[in-house]
Amino acid sequence: MGQRDVNIGRDISLRGGATRRQFLTWSALVGALAFAPELNPATASAQSGTPSSYPFRLGVASGDPLPDSVVLWTRLATDPFAPAGGMTPGVVPVQWQIAADERFTRVTAQGVELATEFDGWSVHVDVRGLEPAREYFYRFLVGPHASAVGRTKTAPAAGRPLARLDFGWASCQKWEDGYFGAYADLAASNLDVVFFLGDYIYEYAVKDEGARAGRPRPESASRETMQLSDYRDRYAMYKADENLAAAHASAPFVSAFDDHEVDNNWASQISQDDDDPVLFLNRRADAFKAWWENTPVRANLKPQGPDMKVYRRLSFGDLVDFSVLDTRQYRSDQANGDKEHAQNAETADPSRTITGPEQEKWILDGFASPSKWNFLAHQTVISDLAQGLDGDRKVGMDPWSGYEASRHRILDGARERGTTNVASIVGDIHRTIVSELRRDYQDQASPVVGVEIATTSIASGKDGADVDTTGAAIANGSPHVKYGNARRGYLRSTLTPGEWRSEVRVLDAVSTPGASVRTATTVTVPDGRPEIQLG
Structure with missing residues (x-):
């Protein structure tokens, strides 16, 4: 040309x-x-x-x-x-x-x-x-x-045979909690595409302590982000990180936001602290504007005030469709005061939604795709991550476990359409979790519809551990979870018509720069069978 x-x-x-x-x-x-x-x-x-x-x-x-x-x-x-x-x-x-x-x-x-x-x-x-x-x-x-x-x-032509796609996904990079060493490894991986699935920045005031104590920061970092200039400063502070810059320069990113790009655990027009909705929507408009300014997305995603339609679908040949979701802007308020709680009539209420009805229909329509694999790329886990059994069984209200009817409609829809290779890739939880996708996690006879892999954080949560107290509790209370690791890192995958193979890439420390990166385990899911093979 x-x-x-x-x-x-x-x-x-x-x-x-x-x-x-x-x-x-x-x-x-x-x-x-x-x-x-x-x-x-x-x-x-x-x-x-x-x-x-x-x-x-x-x-x-x-x-x-x-x-x-x-x-x-x-x-x-x-x-x-x-x-x-x-x-x-x-x-x-x-x-x-x-x-x-x-x-x-x-x-x-x-x-x-x-x-x-x-x-x-x-x-x-x-x-x-x-x-x-x-x-x-x-x-x-x-x-x-x-x-x-x-x-x-660029992506392969729609519908053309594709033998292999190399991709990664990452989330949650709280600047003050550690260095972004995982991105140096990602940048060297020669990936076809990278998915960033939320919490690119954190809105909290940045304390001058921890791994980056004494490092340069904007004056506005001393307070919570509330207006456009604050959000712009926060993105600049993060993007000045050399490893993050190297990752962006290495491959195209497909980006989604979660809560911390605006305010912790926000839901639609509701802030974490139940602020005046008008004031919160003004804040959301500023946060969305700053997200768009700092993200490699098209002009048609540019926000209109506090509204920004970012859910979209990207296809790679005949191999895979990625449906990139928005589980913040259209959701119902979290159930049960947004506390760890047993599932009940409120979490099961069919009128409550995590996606909104228009996006839900769009997701279901995507399951009719002729592509070999169908991925949902989004913010937080569809799987229940219960930390107790029987009468002590509690789950989070912010993930899909607090929106059971949404989960039922999406996974039932996939089964009804005969979609065999359903996969969910997410972030948010600051740990790697590999689990089965089921409509009902309190009924072990409920069929497995697909596989979900949550990546750990890039830095949020500090150094972490291979197994921590929460991870042990999840392993005890969630038999559908097949692997967990609470180190920092990211996921790197190779997808072919025959299998989805992922490497769990982790660092033993993010509190010091230059820490080495290792593969904690590999996860393989074969074509046509939602089975989790480790090792």
């Missing part, structure tokens, strides 16, 4: 109430600067030293791969720990390039986007016209400065 120049500036007229005259002025600016000497690739080089004006300190990323498209992302900041990332109000032209080789001798497409303060100086480029199942390299240029080079990959 020959070099292609793309005219950018698609959404400028919608930003901050811009007038048509402003749009035309900015369009002229783009045209004038697209090939100006200071934006010429020949004059820009990767930064061996980083002067104070270097704007790419938050790294680069790509995401949501399609057969002909991928999103390229960056956000300008000269100082991640300063208000507004050290940027001054205005408009910054940002040139982007995507190439078939890492040295950019075969540029496939290029163009210019305008980074503005209205969008936190973030750039989202939806590059179209790419070839399916193809590895590409990309970078951004501002003046004499070049970003790091990112690697990305």
Whole structure:
């Protein structure tokens, strides 16, 4: 494919109430600067030293791969720990390039986007016209400065035979709890795609203690995130981590949010502390805006105030569909005061939902896909994780165990449609849990519908242990759980038509940088049989 120049500036007229005259002025600016000497690739080089004006300190990323498209992302900041990332109000032209080789001798497409303060100086480029199942390299240029080079990959053509997909998933990266060493391992894994399943940031005030005591942080880190500037600062603080940046530059990410991107255990319009719903929706709008600004997703996911439709489906050839869910925005309030509790009439109430009716129908429709495997990629466990038996049996109210009717409808729907390879990949619980998917966990005769693997956290929960007190209690109270580990880490998988094989990658410590990563166990699920094979 020959070099292609793309005219950018698609959404400028919608930003901050811009007038048509402003749009035309900015369009002229783009045209004038697209090939100006200071934006010429020949004059820009990767930064061996980083002067104070270097704007790419938050790294680069790509995401949501399609057969002909991928999103390229960056956000300008000269100082991640300063208000507004050290940027001054205005408009910054940002040139982007995507190439078939890492040295950019075969540029496939290029163009210019305008980074503005209205969008936190973030750039989202939806590059179209790419070839399916193809590895590409990309970078951004501002003046004499070049970003790091990112690697990305498009999805295979829909329905085309695919022999193998290498993917990973991660969640829960509380900055102050430890270093993100798992991401260095992920970055070296040459994956086709990575799923991030929630809790990218934590909203709590960051105490100057623990693994990163004394490390630089924004002034706003001393308080809970409540408004747009706070959330933007928090993302900048996290993205300044070199291992996280390396992971984003290594492969396209498919991203979802959970609770901590807004407020712990929020549900629809209800905050953890039952704040005034109007005030909470204002906070949610700011949190969603910051999430979109800092995530490699398309413009059609951009929030409209406190609303943002992020559930979506990505297909990889004829091998697998991934349905990426939103289990926060449309859910009923947690039952039983959101405390560990026995399941009862409230958890079984068919009017309560974790997905909302529209998304639930969309999930069920996805089970009719002809793909070999059908994955739900989402926030928290479908399985019951009971920590006691008989009369002392209690489960969490925030996961699907507090929304039994939703679980019944989804898993019954999969069985009714004859969907044989149902899998659930999740995060949230700061431990690796491998379990059977059943509609009813108090009836061991209830058929196994699929397999669920929850990844542990990247850092949340500090160092952890192979087996901790909670893990032992879950093993005692949940016979459908076949493996557990409470170290930090992530999951790395190879999917083929014949099996789904996963490595549980863990670190013995995240409290010190540079800790080694090991495989705690492997999990294999054969085609057509929801069986868990360990070892």
